[in-house]
Amino acid sequence: MVEVKATKATHDTTTVLSWYRRMYEIRAFEEHIQKLFSKGEVRGTTHLATGQEAVAIGTAEALRPGDKVLCTYRGHHHCLARGMSPERAFAEILGRATGVCGGKGGSMHLTDVTKGLYGSYAIVGAHLPIAVGMAWASKIRNEQDVTVVFFGDGTTTIGAFHEAVNMAAVWSLPVLFICENNRYSEYTPIDKVCPVPRAAADRAPAYGLDGIVVDGNDIVAVRDAVAAAADRARSGGGPAIIEAETYRHGGHSRADPAKYRPQEEVDAWLARDPLAAAERTLLAAGVDTAAARAEVDASLNAAVRAALAAPEPDLAAMYTDVFAPEGAR
Amino acid sequence: MTTINYRQAITEGIARAMRRDERVVFLGEDVGEAGGAFKSTVGLIEEFGPGRVWDTPISEQAIIGAAMGAAMNGLRPIAEIMFSDFLSVCWDGIANEIAKARYMTGGQLEVPLVIRTHNGAGMGFGAQHSQSLENMAMMVPGLKVVAPSNPADLVGLLASAVDDPDPVLFFEHKNLFNDKGEVPDGDHCVPLGRAAIVRPGTDVTIVSLAAMVPVALEAAEALGGQGVSCEVLDLRCLAPLDLDAIVASVEKTSRLVVVEENPRACGWGAEIASLVVEHAFWSLDGPIMRITGAPVPVPFAANLEAAAIPSAAGVVEQMTAALASA
Numbered sequence: 001m002v003e004v005k006a007t008k009a010t011h012d013t014t015t016v017l018s019w020y021r022r023m024y025e026i027r028a029f030e031e032h033i034q035k036l037f038s039k040g041e042v043r044g045t046t047h048l049a050t051g052q053e054a055v056a057i058g059t060a061e062a063l064r065p066g067d068k069v070l071c072t073y074r075g076h077h078h079c080l081a082r083g084m085s086p087e088r089a090f091a092e093i094l095g096r097a098t099g100v101c102g103g104k105g106g107s108m109h110l111t112d113v114t115k116g117l118y119g120s121y122a123i124v125g126a127h128l129p130i131a132v133g134m135a136w137a138s139k140i141r142n143e144q145d146v147t148v149v150f151f152g153d154g155t156t157t158i159g160a161f162h163e164a165v166n167m168a169a170v171w172s173l174p175v176l177f178i179c180e181n182n183r184y185s186e187y188t189p190i191d192k193v194c195p196v197p198r199a200a201a202d203r204a205p206a207y208g209l210d211g212i213v214v215d216g217n218d219i220v221a222v223r224d225a226v227a228a229a230a231d232r233a234r235s236g237g238g239p240a241i242i243e244a245e246t247y248r249h250g251g252h253s254r255a256d257p258a259k260y261r262p263q264e265e266v267d268a269w270l271a272r273d274p275l276a277a278a279e280r281t282l283l284a285a286g287v288d289t290a291a292a293r294a295e296v297d298a299s300l301n302a303a304v305r306a307a308l309a310a311p312e313p314d315l316a317a318m319y320t321d322v323f324a325p326e327g328a329r
Numbered sequence: 330m331t332t333i334n335y336r337q338a339i340t341e342g343i344a345r346a347m348r349r350d351e352r353v354v355f356l357g358e359d360v361g362e363a364g365g366a367f368k369s370t371v372g373l374i375e376e377f378g379p380g381r382v383w384d385t386p387i388s389e390q391a392i393i394g395a396a397m398g399a400a401m402n403g404l405r406p407i408a409e410i411m412f413s414d415f416l417s418v419c420w421d422g423i424a425n426e427i428a429k430a431r432y433m434t435g436g437q438l439e440v441p442l443v444i445r446t447h448n449g450a451g452m453g454f455g456a457q458h459s460q461s462l463e464n465m466a467m468m469v470p471g472l473k474v475v476a477p478s479n480p481a482d483l484v485g486l487l488a489s490a491v492d493d494p495d496p497v498l499f500f501e502h503k504n505l506f507n508d509k510g511e512v513p514d515g516d517h518c519v520p521l522g523r524a525a526i527v528r529p530g531t532d533v534t535i536v537s538l539a540a541m542v543p544v545a546l547e548a549a550e551a552l553g554g555q556g557v558s559c560e561v562l563d564l565r566c567l568a569p570l571d572l573d574a575i576v577a578s579v580e581k582t583s584r585l586v587v588v589e590e591n592p593r594a595c596g597w598g599a600e601i602a603s604l605v606v607e608h609a610f611w612s613l614d615g616p617i618m619r620i621t622g623a624p625v626p627v628p629f630a631a632n633l634e635a636a637a638i639p640s641a642a643g644v645v646e647q648m649t650a651a652l653a654s655a
């Protein structure tokens with residue numbers, strides 16, 4: 001087991017401010033979603049990642065443009081971190097024609113191939129073998145890209161996780177399995193359903209891999225762990241399992257008040273909020289964060305307005321994209 | 330032209346696809362070094378090497394997922410699932426991921442892959458290795474479903490399937506392995522979604538698929554001897570379905586019999602019967618007849634297994650009775 005500790009290294013305030021800004025954008029984006037949801041504007045369900053922003057930004061910082069990312073139904077943060085347009089993400093979640101998937105995906109299926117985002121998957125664990133295949137193709141074609149696949153701690157108990165890691169390991173594929181351990185799968189604490197303390201990392205040795213554990217609320221620690229694993233993978237060193245320890249501040253999905261969690265646990269993790277921590281660092285260095293927030297707020301407000309004003313998909317869109325358009329090759 | 334059997338046609342079809350397009354890779358359990366559980370992939374790893382023919386762990390979910398990921402990332406994978414019964418182990422990947430990727434992403438993702446699998450009863454493999462499951466795939470929008478009945482079609486349909494921009498489930502029937510046939514050389518290609526009239530006739534249309542095609546042909550031969558002229562249609566594909574060919578044949582003969590291997594409930598024949606009622610009702614001179622597998626798990630004992638799936642004699646008997654009472 002390799003533990004990547006929270007770093008004490010100081011970074012210049014411009015960098016920290018940019019991280020802060022990007023985390024704040026995710027946080028504010030999700031607050032909009034929560035509000036739109038309570039107003040009945042968002043159909044179905046949504047899964048917010050409030051508190052987990054540092055994993056997304058830290059990973060995004062470590063990746064190159066050609067790298068591939070696959071995430072889950074809890075994936076707004078990964079998509080925004082990777083550069084998805086907030087307006088098109090809003091539009092998708094609102095079911096509008098201008099959404100990233102033309103309104104046919106929704107909150108759980110945000111996808112933007114132009115940003116290296118190869119889908120958000122809503123069947124627990126299903127995307128891990130798919131990520132293996134993406135990495136397999138990169139290896140066959142001698143490309144240096146790595147594929148990153150995000151999943152939760154609860155996902156380590158489904159068969160697809162084990163099949164995917166095993167195959168990636170025996171074929172030595174450039175795929176990084178990043179477990180966001182937020183301690184809960186829906187409403188069940190992970191320690192009730194998993195016999196080892198580190199759901200993903202403790203299983204790694206069974207596949208001949210080192211389990212890598214990292215403070216998921218520390219952007220630098222995440223970035224360094226992912227960058228090291230990605231470097232190794234690019235040079236043929238095979239896959240890695242990285243377990244980022246973090247916490248979702250809210251419930252599993254929009255309507256879950258998360259009453260099943262001990263208050264001391266919630267308080268302890270709220271005190272470690274990565275966004276607040278970045279703000280404290282900046283304030284201590286005399287940097288005011290209000291301007292950054294105001295800018296992000298203004299642009300997100302405009303994005304929501306534009307998304308709300310966007311048309312619903314044309315009814316004809318119902319029958320497109322089931323198969324390739326005639327003659328496509 | 331070369332004359333080969335159905336099993337050799339599998340190897341030939343894969344090899345041709347791999348020679349034609351270097352993006353084609355092939356993966357599955359025992360498909361490489363071992364030459365396939367049914368020896369239907371012998372020699373591929375020797376010709377194409379382990380960089381294109383990949384032996385996998387026993388991991389159906391990983392096989393299907395890896396094929397999907399590779400297809401999304403520019404390759405044209407052919408994945409083998411050893412027995413079609415095992416498709417249920419990776420049904421999530423097939424029905425929820427592969428079939429829906431293009432749609433849910435508004436056309437951003439493409440999954441051009443072929444899943445080949447050994448299908449059907451007749452060889453004494455018992456209930457978990459003998460099912461005929463094309464109809465399960467037919468229910469899922471976004472999948473193409475192919476089931477060839479002879480070596481030439483196998484090679485030609487596989488060529489089209491590998492070339493197709495969409496995912497194709499390709500069912501190879503185990504009971505046809507030793508059937509021989511001529512396969513045209515070169516770029517022999519059979520388009521998806523076109524049925525073949527394998528025996529023309531005027532009195533009754535028999536629609537069939539895969540191993541039921543020879544059964545239907547044998548029955549048609551016997552009925553011909555009794556003065557009943559049967560037109561036999563080999564569907565080749567369930568999706569896309571060649572409804573035009575079915576309707577045209579029924580308009581000619583005015584009677585329809587569907588012979589399917591799967592158990593009756595929700596079999597693909599029900600879909601065809603309902604489509605013909607919608608599209609050619611006034612051409613029908615009598616009730617549509619469905620001859621299907623028995624509603625039981627496929628039994629092991631030879632006599633029971635034979636009785637559980639349609640046979641030529643059974644088709645003749647049922648059709649004769651129906652025509653007598655018409």
Ligand SMILES: Cc1ncc(C[n+]2csc(CCOP(=O)(O)OP(=O)(O)O)c2C)c(N)n1
Pocket residue numbers: 072074122123124125151152153154155156182184185186252
């Ligand atoms: C195969 C499958 N089983 C169950 C579910 C229902 N479900 C959705 S999310 C979830 C919990 C997953 O927890 P985890 O992997 O820890 O991810 P997190 O939600 O914490 O990000 C469950 C059980 C599902 N979507 N797919």
